[in-house]
Amino acid sequence: MTREGLKFPVIAKPLIAAGAANSHQLSLILNQNGLTKLNPPIVLQEFVNHGGVIFKVYVAGDHVKCVKRKSLTDISEEKLNTSTSENYQVSNFSAQNQSDHESFAELIEAAEMPPLSFVNEVANRMRDALKLHLFNFDMLRDSRIGTRYLVIDVNYFPGYAKMPEFETVLIDFFIDIAHQKRSSESGNSDQMENKN
Template sequence: MGGELAYCTEEKEEEVIKDTELEDEKMVAKMRYSAAAIGGGFSPPPSTMKVVVVGYALTSKKIKSFLQPKLEGLARNKGILFVAIDLSKPLSDQGPFDIVLHKLSGKEWRSILEDYRITHPNVTVLDPPDAIQHVYSRQSMLQVVADLNLSDPYGKVGVPEQLVIKKDSSSIPDSVNMAGLRLPLVAKPLFAKSHELSLAYDELSLQKLEPPLVLQEFINHGGVLFKVYIVGEAIKVLRRFSLPDVSKRELKASAGVYRFPRVSCAAASADEADLDPHVAELPPRPLLERLAKELRHRLGLRLFNLDIIREHGTRDRYYVIDINYFPGYGKMPEYEHIFTDFLLSLVQSK
């Protein structure tokens, strides 16, 4: 890992975190969901079937992308009932739930969930709030992968050299030189709520970046990224088009900062494209299974995905460039089967 240089006071860093959490807490205060408002409620499953009640607290955007009719229908047939958590009422007064599924942040919500976990030990909370916080900061999320330093006959998995910049954009060029990072560099917001990124080709352009951010060495990877979706012990891998390779010639001839909304998008599926077989080949399944198992344990999460690239010109050198909690599973083929099986397994394992 590259050196980490902190350029802001602790007070300033706390301000950034507080601003982020304040937005979520405002959202928590405003959100008032009801099961009837989302999809008109659910038909009860057969009376002979034990009902698994899943309380959910999600943003309206997440509800739309995740609770699709095909998921609700299959869940109902399997005896799973999704019930919206009313954030205007105490959580302990609702339910009873077998599982609580959530993707909200903020200190108030974390406190509510932690208290609920203590008073309702038999309810599975997906996932623990403290574990989720760990992957919201790009300063800490990839450190787990770096510490793992996974290497076996199927390949090696690491992270790009990176540098955290918390303040003073004018000092970025010197900091990059001191850390020994090589251009071009990918710049990402320090807090993982945004998928925007920039690609900086020269040192002078680095001063145009806006901290707090993380700088990562750009690794040529054939323009293909692998999204590894993890749902409990299940793994699903999808190809996505990514940023194109940068040649030495292009690096010398290019200057400036290029901004991208995200490194990949759902529309940019590379699964059906005519790609070089060496570029398109999926990472070995045993390698991904070992990586997922280690990260489930070390992160304490069961719902996340990994953005993985393979260094161009190699067959077995992989890098994790991002980790996302409760990602867009709705983009994953047959996600409704994988997710309902996972929910049932949680209840059956109790």
Template sequence: MVPPASSTPFHLPQADVLRVGMILPLKKARKGRMQELLMSQADGVHVVHVDLDLVDSADDIDAMYGHLDVLLHKLAHDMVFESLGEAKSIKNMRTMKEYIAKHPHIRIVDPLDGVRLLTNRQDVCVMLAALAKSSGLAFSIPNYAIIDSIEAKEAAIADINSGKLRLPVMAKSLEACGTDASHLMQVITRIEDIQALEIQRPIMLQEYINHDGRLYKGYVLGKDVIVSERTSLPNLQENVSSPVEFDTQKAFPTAASFDLPVSPKHESKGITQEMQDSIQAIGRAIQRATHLSLFGFDVIIESRDQRELVIDVNYFPSFKELDDFDAKMRAHLKVNEMC
């Protein structure tokens, strides 16, 4: 394939320059933290945007972008849509597997199998549950059920009636990214609203754990684990309102969304050193289990028992809280081994 005039030209690699092919959708490459990487060749790291829409084979990538030492990718979305049968994503993943097979010594950030695991919420829960048992760390995950049929829905309702699964619950898609539904969640507090759910695609029902409206986000970039605090959803009980749907990429619902009186806000107590050490240890344990070096994870602390629960893990987050992202990412890309 002959590259169009607007594509990134390549030059013969210099001995002291690390050439990194960054694979992500063009609209994402043009904004946010990724733009910082593309704007300069600081620290001997030259990042070029590899646009999979412009190539059909490994040979096309070689011809258009030349020698690459590292592939930095965000193929999670293509992995999701490949599993859903989308032709473009099937082509993109086929091209990447062909390129990796052709260049077996190129460093991949991050391993495809580990990234694929994070695209499915059930797989993430299975991984986290096993890790909680094997790591010796004091964390857990909320109880959950997968409903993909009328029979599975009836079984989940039976679990609620027996106390095995407690209301409220969060209803989520199994796809953790990529689809419109992956960012939409629904808080359900009444059993009749679970009975009314239409099962068009598999749904995860995850117990809603009261956590005083505080969420702790961990960001892993190589050997660094950064912890920040955010406002989260209010404390709830069962049978308080009709379902409340929200987009996780926008502002979270408040007590008023559930027709509850406005209660005093739970003020931040700050992140203690003990809390930071504990959350960082969880991040490193997930890293060892998945062999990933770029991911985010969410931790809440249960109001009643002060248990730490991991409620989400996602690949290659925005790293908005990391002031020196560009320098840290460049340093990480120069590391020859996975963390």
């Protein structure tokens, strides 16, 4: 445990996450010594073994889609107990630790999706708390506690091109917005007539 309350390993993310060339250059830091090699400003986030699969949840109003994607592989106890101060670029670490006998495609295929009702509840609560209608977030399943999910990233203006059926979802979202606007305008007209 560090003075800051984080447990190693940690992921170091650039503080500026949009528009910068290095905004997606993440580093895996195994211990306190690795912190000295970082260039601030950064955000540190505790790393949790999660089976090498991340769940990307896309939200467009009331429409929610969850998809599986490859992520960092789990970190072995042997690697955690190393005294080296070496840091790993996340993309390089993933490539080095890919299992020979099980491809990422098989790993992702075998990963169980989180319950849809749970994903919808998280998405709805985040939408209400953030006051956003278009966003996505990344979620992990903690390998130690299979029913524990962690939201690790929120994007307030995401790209939807990788979301399955994104055209249909976005069209439905815009139709919903148009109906809500029409209902709101109709309600305002009725109130004005009643006042007269």
